[in-house]
Structure formats: C-alpha cells, structure tokens
Amino acid sequence: MKLAVVGTGYWGKNHVRALKELLDEGKISHLSICDTDEKRADEIAQHYGIPYCTSSHELSDDVDGVVIATPSDTHHALAKEFLAAGKDVLVEKPMTLHSRRAEELIQIAEKNECILMVGHIFRYHSAVNEIKRRITRGDFGSIYYMMSNRFSLRYPRKDMGVLFALGIHEVDVFCYLMDQPYPEELFATVSNYIGKTEETAQIITYFKGGATGYAFESWLTPVYGKRRELVVVGSRMSARIDYLKPNEITFFDATISQETVSQEDSYVIPIEYREPLKEELLDFITCMKTRKQPVANMHIGKAAVEMIEKAMESAKEGRKIRL
Ligand SMILES: NC(=O)c1ccc[n+]([C@@H]2O[C@H](COP(=O)([O-])OP(=O)(O)OC[C@H]3O[C@@H](n4cnc5c(N)ncnc54)[C@H](O)[C@@H]3O)[C@@H](O)[C@H]2O)c1
Structure with a gap:
C-alpha cells in the first residue's frame, strides 16, 4: 500500500502528517510527497524523513494511490492523470470546479476500476x-x-x-x-x-x-x-x-x-x-484494499459540485x- 500526497501547502501538510502516523502504525507501507515548490517539498520531506519529487509525472510508477491537495483548479487534470494510470485517488474538495469534469473523472475511475474519493471531511x-x-x-x-x-x-x-x-x-x-x-x-x-x-x-x-x-x-x-x-x-x-x-x-x-x-x-x-482527517484517510486505505465505495465517494463529490x-x-x- 504505497501512497503519495500531491500538494503539501496549508492543507496537504495535514494529510502528510496524518499519513506519516498511519505509516508508523503499519497501515501503509510507503509514503512520498510531490510539490512543484521544491523548497516546501524538501522541508516537509526532511521533517518526516520521506522522499519527495516536484512533478506528478515522477510519481506514477511508484504508488498505488494518491491524495491530491493542490489548488482546486488543478484537481481535474491531476486526478485524470492518476486515474488514467490506474491509481486510486483521494482528491480534496471541491472535486472539480465544473460538474461535467467531475463526471468525466467518474467515468475514467469506473472504466479503470479505480477508487475515487473526495475530501468531504x-x-x-x-x-x-x-x-x-x-x-x-x-x-x-x-x-x-x-x-x-x-x-x-x-x-x-x-x-x-x-x-x-x-x-x-x-x-x-x-x-x-x-x-x-x-x-x-x-x-x-x-x-x-x-x-x-x-x-x-x-x-x-x-x-x-x-x-x-x-x-x-x-x-x-x-x-x-x-x-x-x-x-x-x-x-x-x-x-x-x-x-x-x-x-x-x-x-x-x-x-x-x-x-x-x-x-x-x-x-x-x-x-x-x-481525528476526522485520519478517519477519512483510513476509509481511503480500507477501500483501496476492499474495493468498496468510500463514505465520501465520487458521486457525493460530484453532487456537491453541482x-x-x-x-x-x-x-x-x-x-x-x-x-
Ligand atoms: N477538506 C478540507 O477541510 C480542506 C481544508 C482546506 C483546504 N482544502 C482543499 O485543499 C486544496 C489545497 O488548499 P491549500 O489551502 O492547501 O492550498 P495551498 O495553496 O496552501 O497549497 C497548494 C500546494 O499545491 C502545490 N501545487 C500546485 N500545483 C501543483 C502540482 N501541479 N503538482 C504538485 N504540487 C502542486 C503548491 O506548490 C502548494 O504547495 C484546495 O482544493 C482546498 O479546497 C480542503
């Protein structure tokens, strides 16, 4: 169970902290981060002793799932990139800024049998x-x-x-x-x-x-x-x-x-x-294993955007x- 957090700003760094706790508890086997701001990525990676990269393209081969906590106007493109590569995705809310884009993500997730979850904490x-x-x-x-x-x-x-x-x-x-x-x-x-x-x-x-x-x-x-x-x-x-x-x-x-x-x-x-964030991440991890739909699933994510x-x-x- 290898996970990465993409976007480690104000909110993403909370995901990193909670996932590091889950890594230490043995709930996941690997954690890495990605941020286009190299200084930020380096600081957080050093703090937690985990690897980092600065481009989402560098992550795909190494992970089973990603948490996307980048600015909202980037959610669609990043989620699409990972879903198309067959990865499970937890994307922060709002799932996208347009409901037709949310629908497109749902279709890719369904076609590739990926878990797509939204951060409705x-x-x-x-x-x-x-x-x-x-x-x-x-x-x-x-x-x-x-x-x-x-x-x-x-x-x-x-x-x-x-x-x-x-x-x-x-x-x-x-x-x-x-x-x-x-x-x-x-x-x-x-x-x-x-x-x-x-x-x-x-x-x-x-x-x-x-x-x-x-x-x-x-x-x-x-x-x-x-x-x-x-x-x-x-x-x-x-x-x-x-x-x-x-x-x-x-x-x-x-x-x-x-x-x-x-x-x-x-x-x-x-x-x-x-902690709600940890409960949310645990649901993501459980659903990655069981292939069940999470509580904050892609359909409620799209409904919220609508x-x-x-x-x-x-x-x-x-x-x-x-x-
Ligand atoms: N669930 C919640 O309660 C909650 C709370 C706060 C924010 N959020 C959501 O989290 C998301 C991020 O918000 P924030 O306040 O942390 O923003 P932020 O601007 O503080 O952080 C965004 C980070 O993403 C990085 N980034 C931008 N494009 C990237 C890319 N293509 N690849 C990798 N990294 C990239 C930036 O360098 C930055 O570090 C937003 O969608 C927001 O709605 C959710």
Missing part, C-alpha cells in the same frame, strides 16, 4: 455522525431546519470563493444528515466586497419532507474570531456542534409545536475524539433553483 466527524445517528433513530422528531455558520477573517483565496471553499461542506453535510442526494430547491446570495470571487455567501437548501438548511459563510467577519458551528432544530430536540470543539455536542430538549414551546433542559455529551454550480446560478439570477 465532515462525513468523518464524530459529532456529525452522532447527530446523524440520532436523527435516523427519530430522537429529533421532524427536522425543521439546520443552520451552519463558518466565519473567519482571512485573505480571500485566489483559486475559489467561499461557495466552493466553504459552502460546499455545508450543502454536503445537510444532504448527509437528511440522507438525500440533493435538496429539492436551493437559493443563494453572494457578495464580493474586495476581490473578484465572493467572500461572503448565504445558501438556503429546501429538502423533501420540509427541512431547510441555512448556510452562512464569510471570510470577512472580524467579530467572532473563527466560528464554525452546526445547529439542528427538530420538533422534539435540537442540537449544536461547535466544529472547533470536536469532542462534544450540546443537546436541547425543547418541544416545539403549534400547541407547545417548552424547553426542559440542555446538556453536553462528550464524544470520543477521532449544488455549488446551482448556488452560483441562483445568486446570479436572483431566484430559487430546482435540482
């Missing part, structure tokens, strides 16, 4: 999975709405705006919790105050059965520090996750109906901490879009 988040379990069990009653906020203050990214960078997590988590491939309808607004791509966006997703998902993303929020949270409101119970405190969920026993609004108690339950395309269309046209 929140599907591996213990607290999200605990909430999903309890929704499925009926603890929440009817789901009224979900609300997700991702605020920070940072330089806008150059390769994409907040819709593809952050909103894509939200729409995917909403679909995951609702156990539906897409919402029925979606409405979005975006603003670019300082750059060419949107730095702030709101997406509203409308699901079959009546639940609504509200997502609010911004890189221009100086007032909260970094805030990343998910709230789920149901007829019998509600819950809140602070993504920055991954080992707890707060539940609220609140009954909300036409006749009653009663809040009895709120309590925090501890969640066993398992939803963001629809969000862009909605924002441009100022109307709800049916999916």
Whole structure:
C-alpha cells in the first residue's frame, strides 16, 4: 500500500502528517510527497524523513494511490492523470470546479476500476455522525431546519470563493444528515466586497419532507474570531456542534409545536475524539484494499459540485433553483 500526497501547502501538510502516523502504525507501507515548490517539498520531506519529487509525472510508477491537495483548479487534470494510470485517488474538495469534469473523472475511475474519493471531511466527524445517528433513530422528531455558520477573517483565496471553499461542506453535510442526494430547491446570495470571487455567501437548501438548511459563510467577519458551528432544530430536540470543539455536542430538549414551546433542559455529551482527517484517510486505505465505495465517494463529490454550480446560478439570477 504505497501512497503519495500531491500538494503539501496549508492543507496537504495535514494529510502528510496524518499519513506519516498511519505509516508508523503499519497501515501503509510507503509514503512520498510531490510539490512543484521544491523548497516546501524538501522541508516537509526532511521533517518526516520521506522522499519527495516536484512533478506528478515522477510519481506514477511508484504508488498505488494518491491524495491530491493542490489548488482546486488543478484537481481535474491531476486526478485524470492518476486515474488514467490506474491509481486510486483521494482528491480534496471541491472535486472539480465544473460538474461535467467531475463526471468525466467518474467515468475514467469506473472504466479503470479505480477508487475515487473526495475530501468531504465532515462525513468523518464524530459529532456529525452522532447527530446523524440520532436523527435516523427519530430522537429529533421532524427536522425543521439546520443552520451552519463558518466565519473567519482571512485573505480571500485566489483559486475559489467561499461557495466552493466553504459552502460546499455545508450543502454536503445537510444532504448527509437528511440522507438525500440533493435538496429539492436551493437559493443563494453572494457578495464580493474586495476581490473578484465572493467572500461572503448565504445558501438556503429546501429538502423533501420540509427541512431547510441555512448556510452562512464569510471570510470577512472580524467579530467572532473563527466560528464554525452546526445547529439542528427538530420538533422534539435540537442540537449544536461547535466544529472547533470536536469532542462534544450540546443537546436541547425543547418541544416545539403549534400547541407547545417548552424547553426542559440542555446538556453536553462528550464524544470520543477521532481525528476526522485520519478517519477519512483510513476509509481511503480500507477501500483501496476492499474495493468498496468510500463514505465520501465520487458521486457525493460530484453532487456537491453541482449544488455549488446551482448556488452560483441562483445568486446570479436572483431566484430559487430546482435540482
Ligand atoms: N477538506 C478540507 O477541510 C480542506 C481544508 C482546506 C483546504 N482544502 C482543499 O485543499 C486544496 C489545497 O488548499 P491549500 O489551502 O492547501 O492550498 P495551498 O495553496 O496552501 O497549497 C497548494 C500546494 O499545491 C502545490 N501545487 C500546485 N500545483 C501543483 C502540482 N501541479 N503538482 C504538485 N504540487 C502542486 C503548491 O506548490 C502548494 O504547495 C484546495 O482544493 C482546498 O479546497 C480542503
């Protein structure tokens, strides 16, 4: 089981760190890295005592699978190169910046019988999975709405705006919790105050059965520090996750109906901490061995890209879009 990480910048170096731990635990047999920035590649390779190269073409013969964590506009070409060579691929989100390119990758993966997985990391988040379990069990009653906020203050990214960078997590988590491939309808607004791509966006997703998902993303929020949270409101119970405190969920026993609004108690339950990135990588490695489809498979990766395309269309046209 030989793996390589392509792209070792802000996020890719987390993949390298987690995979080095899995290498030390004997879960993989070989780890190398590739980055076009030789200084960066050399520094990281030296730190972990692993080999590096500076061109993806140098990797193909030596690896069974790759993790691609390069800028989003390079995902399609790099994933295509490795899939065409018969390698398994975990590509970071967004899978691509165009859904027809995502579809092309799916077809190559299917033809060459490769695993193609996408870095939708929140599907591996213990607290999200605990909430999903309890929704499925009926603890929440009817789901009224979900609300997700991702605020920070940072330089806008150059390769994409907040819709593809952050909103894509939200729409995917909403679909995951609702156990539906897409919402029925979606409405979005975006603003670019300082750059060419949107730095702030709101997406509203409308699901079959009546639940609504509200997502609010911004890189221009100086007032909260970094805030990343998910709230789920149901007829019998509600819950809140602070993504920055991954080992707890707060539940609220609140009954909300036409006749009653009663809040009895709120309590925090501890969640066993398992690093979502490591869980994601373990799923990739397991699926490389078993040839099963990962939780964050290529189809949900493409669906997420489609939803963001629809969000862009909605924002441009100022109307709800049916999916
Ligand atoms: N899943 C998550 O939660 C999460 C979080 C952050 C970023 N990401 C994704 O990770 C990707 C990378 O983001 P980042 O913030 O780390 O970017 P970054 O700019 O910090 O790093 C990208 C790295 O890729 C290298 N690179 C560029 N082209 C290359 C090529 N052809 N071959 C090899 N190396 C190449 C660059 O030199 C750089 O080191 C993005 O797609 C982003 O959406 C995912």
